[in-house]
Amino acid sequence: MTPEPNGSATRQAPRLSITQMLSVMRVEFHRARTQRYPLCCLMVAVEGVDDLAAREGWQAKSSAMAAAYGLLKRVAREHGFIGMAIQSGDRIMAVFPNTSTERMGELGRLLCEAGAAQSTTSAAGLALRFALGASHNLLAETNSSFEGLVESAGRALHLATGHGGGRYVMWREAESEIDALRNDLAAATKSFREEQQTLADEAGDAGGLQRAELVDKIQRIFATVVRTPDIEALEVRVVELAVAELYEERKKAVAAQMREHARQVDMLERRIAKLTSVIGVTEEELRRVMELKMVDPGVASIFKTVQGLRADDPQAQAKKAMMSTIFEQNLAFQKKAAPETASVG
């Protein structure tokens, strides 16, 4: 992709392969870690590109991604964000050294706005609806390895796409828990609405039944008196009045229940907002205290699980036997050492 002109200071960026670019990103990450400055990783997905490809072919998807990549470049340049990006498949990944989380949030907002304003080059001319996930290198899980940083950005992107896109999510330790709370809230709201509808329906049905019962009772009372045109008119009037009063009472009861539901939803929303804010402040404080106290959380291993011998190792059989022998020797030694220790103790 040819860089677009940008004022007089335009210069041709070197064209690097993806592997080379990832190496450069890794170098930037380690430099940021060593020199303790903030660095952010941004993952961008364009919502609905798969549908677009299904409808208009892979060229449409390709041009939509190219448009998204161009937009990211343009917005970043216009607002002074210095970084590097790679695009492949239906994802764009960018790394911004010396960029704080606040600045990253600003870029996220700008991108969402710019995406909504720009349409794709597809026949349908759809707007680019971005889902943006970001992570920064100031958390223990993202500070130890570049892979950790990218993985966290991926998690944030997963959260961003989970709600239909069009939003920016910065990864934090408790982000997934907060997102789960948001999901719970959405489910509760939906359930309340259904319940309200049921209540309204039930109220209507019950009201109908009660109305019929009340009318019967009134009619029975009026049947005991001599029926004259005045009495009949009075009967109709009384029935209408009673039904109207009954309906109003029922309406008030349902409205009260709905208000109570709305209050509960509002309370939950406030709690989530407060929790989010408190967690953000706590994380910041923890980070600050750790820096002050020179607490080193350690460096994460590159392995997430126990590895073991690779099956495709050319000397797998010999090595397997050796591993077994080492283990047996150690087991025998520990058994032998245990009684000695016990007797000493």
Next chain:
Amino acid sequence: MTKNTTADIGQKGGAEAATSTADKGATTKKDGGVLYLGVDLGTSRTSIAASNGQRVTLSSHVGYPKDVVARKLLGKDVLFGDEAVQHRLSCRFYRPLASGVLKATSNEKTNDVEGNMKAAADLIREIIRLAKPRSDELVYAVIGVPAEAAIHHKDAIIKAARESVDSVMLCSEPFSVAYGLDMLDDVLVIDIGAGTTDLCRMHGTMPEESDQLTNTYAGDYVDNRLAELIAKRYPEAQFTTQMIKEIKEKHSNISDTMPPVVVELPVNGKPTSFDVTEEIRTACRSIVPHMVDGLAKLIATFDPEFQNRLKNRVLLAGGGSMIKGLDLAIEAEMKQRLGAGKVYRIEEPVYGGANGALKIAHDMPGEYWDKLK
């Protein structure tokens, strides 16, 4: 954006790889991971290589401040490595792995057996701490120890390591060097440490007792020999073992064309220059015949059909392998006594053992680690 690139749709790697990592991250349960440690517990240096990319080496010295004044001055309860050496006069100073094994019988100066064991334990804890393990990770360690380390020494090492790791195994040092280089078949490994020189014959299976030899003609032997030779030629020169060790580490050379070595040693308090070229060459050469004796024993007892192959695959490892010209001197001695010989130096003498131990830890199946927890 100052740097950018694109990739064709469908191209593997790059962002796709990142995306797959991201997708995986979204579904994988967060856990602490597994940290593997490979430790080379040496007389002179202790090295560690870890699967988080950390590699540290520390001289195997431990010092404890002698009194309250020293404690106040040093500002620490325990000193390790070069710091301990530097402040050894104000410390109870330990070299817990002298002679290649834990000195459970006596310390050089203090006869403090318990102190020695404690120093070893503290040293192991410190080297593991320097590898920066995270508290939420499983830590599995393989520690390379001399083949002939006694059982109570091994027990002390395991006890010390267990405080910092979840599971630990010991293995022979020369074997770990060979394993690290994937040279498991018909290789002779010479691991020259400070306390011992370990020789190990690899023939595609786990080496047995008869495949391994250990002698004490190693770095410390060279130091003592050099001290004797200098004292004999320059009786007026004043020096300590530490000074001799520094001279050796800086100038060790065995070749006939080595540049002249002139060092400054005090004579009645006045620094005086002494030419110690010949002494260094002689002291460094003194270990070669003993090494070739060991090689000859291991070669002679091997299958005659493969003896030639063994002779031509001798691997020189350990700190002692950094003596310039040692490989050529061993080759020359082998040629004279065994008819042929080819010696290879390993690329990283300091980390060779630790790298091998790390590789063993990586390849060890999970159930073995679980059983030794």
